[in-house]
């Protein structure tokens with residue numbers, strides 16, 4: 001059947017009340033009403049499968065836990081289950097002293113009696129009786145006149161009075177009487193008042209405080225807009241006699257979807273109390289939702305006197321008992337209500353949080369309240385025990401702001417705006433291609449992959465070690481650089497070891513600052529010619545203060561010849577995080593370079609043969625051979641020393657030397673990993689003791705120039721000074737350490753320590769000081785240091801004491 005073109009032929013409009021002086025439109029909320037949960041009665045009677053006693057008990061406990069003080073627990077005359085449930089609550093002492101249970105009964109003597117029996121012995125009970133009063137019910141359901149309708153209510157109110165008094169006398173139960181002119185909103189307003197006046201008279205003992213009678217005015221079926229309900233309530237409150245002896249209770253249903261508005265306007269119009277259900281369960285479209293109402297007050301800064309700080313738990317309990325879901329878009333409680341998918345919402349939320357953080361810092365300092373004001377979020381999810389995790393979810397409707405927010409939440413990275421735009425394109429591409437929502441994991445992984453961020457996402461280049469040193473330079477106006485922290489009077493030198501496609505390369509460069517020095521090194525050794533167009537950094541907000549604080553750096557690189565063009569067609573972003581700010585910047589540069597070279601371009605390879613006639617091989621090539629072949633990352637001055645050795649050796653021949661030849665030459669020169677026994681000093685054993693916090697003592701068995709073994713000892717502020725002190729007991733002159741360096745080789749249980757010592761020897765009678773490098777490895781760092789000293793001693797022409 002089609003919908004009617006003229007619905008007035010079928011449906012009547014509501015009849016407005018003539019209330020010219022209505023006050024409710026200009027009233028505002030100041031306090032919470034009294035709440036009554038009727039989940040276990042009106043909610044329960046609307047379920048496909050009414051709740052079991054166990055479910056009702058669980059629900060009752062949750063409602064109590066949330067702070068509801070009046071709970072309609074049953075329609076006890078309806079079923080043995082309901083009756084037994086009420087008895088169980090009382091007999092098992094489930095009802096806190098400050099909670100009133102309420103029970104509903106029709107105006108029938110036998111059922112009233114059974115209802116009162118159900119609450120006998122409870123400390124407090126609200127006896128709730130109803131009969132319908134509207135014309136349709138009078139005519140159709142009860143076939144009653146107005147007078148008979150009043151008589152029904154009056155007669156049974158008197159029965160309630162008599163039976164409750166008997167119960168009080170016998171069991172001490174304290175009663176409040178609640179009467180509902182059912183279908184109030186469809187009843188002639190004056191007739192509803194007439195019935196209630198008659199009921200009040202029949203009850204005969206309405207007083208103040210706990211003696212007040214409750215008149216519950218249900219919109220049993222919501223048939224008019226909420227302003228009409230408000231008019232009806234204000235009209236009732238104005239006209240009923242002894243208003244102070246009455247609690248005006250509202251019982252809105254939600255047939256038009258305006259149950260919440262009806263309840264709120266009804267309170268402005270004079271309602272003291274609201275009956276409803278959690279998440280709006282109840283007959284047809286449900287009763288008004290108490291959670292929604294309470295949280296509406298809360299977001300106006302008014303204490304609702306209900307606690308939903310673990311809202312998900314409440315949802316879980318209620319849905320398990322009702323077997324009804326809470327819809328995803330349901331106010332406050334729906335799964336998606338704190339989630340933004342769309343770009344402009346996400347952007348505003350992100351900006352809102354940033355601005356609020358700063359505003360709250362200022363308010364805190366001034367002792368002012370930390371007022372919540374975030375676009376699109378009327379309530380702080382944290383107040384309801386919700387995390388911020390689901391706040392922003394990314395799909396094809398999302399923008400850069402939301403993605404940046406998630407990265408900040410999850411990786412603590414606050415990307416510069418231009419990098420946000422660049423990464424947004426990465427995410428959009430995946431999201432479009434896969435036509436699905438991008439989870440937080442998807443996004444963080446995409447970020448890690450795009451910028452080679454994290455150990456599992458290494459790019460073709462990775463920094464093994466580096467040293468930045470400073471030397472003065474002549475000032476030149478062209479030296480200005482985009483890098484922060486640059487000092488025009490000084491040149492920075494980068495010396496480092498970088499893994500390039502798995503092969504270690506020793507590279508060097510110089511520039512105005514660490515980053516330009518690294519770029520120079522990449523240009524010189526790997527033909528990678530980039531310039532910095534943008535650089536920014538921040539400390540990671542959540543890191544602990546002090547030692548553990550980390551810095552995040554962001555770099556945008558462009559091809560070097562595009563450096564001054566702000567519109568360079570191509571650019572690559574990189575990110576680096578480290579406890580050391582210089583290192584975080586260097587990592588960021590390598591991250592951007594890795595992105596740039598992810599096109600698979602070829603990089604100059606380490607040569608298999610080094611040539612020296614044409615000076616084609618440099619110190620770095622020799623050092624690269626050693627780090628790749630032996631794992632040794634020679635300190636810069638050691639590189640220089642060994643380079644001379646290699647050059648000399650190569651030039652003795654045809655000017656070339658193979659990689660294997662270089663490696664063997666190193667081993668022979670420094671007696672590294674060779675079986676050859678030392679010529680000068682041989683250490684047979686040693687032991688290191690701690691004298692105190694600062695001093696160490698080394699004792700051991702040594703032979704000198706193949707002689708008998710001698711036990712010697714010495715002390716110093718560390719193992720190396722101790723071994724020198726011990727040697728000085730036998731060797732004339734002075735041995736001193738000019739340079740020392742150590743690093744680890746390998747990882748985990750396979751790790752060994754490598755130590756390098758530059759030893760200087762002075763002895764009376766010799767004009768020149770001698771010096772030699774020693775290198776050694778050992779699983780024990782102390783042993784590797786001591787052995788490196790001895791290797792160096794063995795390369796020196798030492799003189800024994802007499």
Ligand SMILES: CC(=O)SCCNC(=O)CCNC(=O)[C@H](O)C(C)(C)COP(=O)(O)OP(=O)(O)OC[C@H]1O[C@@H](n2cnc3c(N)ncnc32)[C@H](O)[C@@H]1OP(=O)(O)O
Pocket residue numbers: 042045075077078079105106107108111130131132141142182220283
């Ligand atoms: C708006 C509301 O939510 S009201 C509450 C509704 N909740 C329930 O009905 C749940 C519990 N109800 C029940 O278990 C049953 O209906 C009972 C036990 C109350 C009564 O059961 P029955 O005696 O079998 O009657 P039935 O369910 O058919 O009820 C209708 C009868 O009660 C009468 N009636 C309806 N409401 C009332 C009332 N408030 N006071 C007195 N009589 C009433 C009807 O006029 C009808 O009478 P009739 O049999 O003379 O025509």
Ligand SMILES: CC(C)C(=O)C(=O)O
Pocket residue numbers: 042104130180182183216218219220221251253
């Ligand atoms: C019993 C009454 C209050 C009722 O549930 C209603 O009218 O909706």
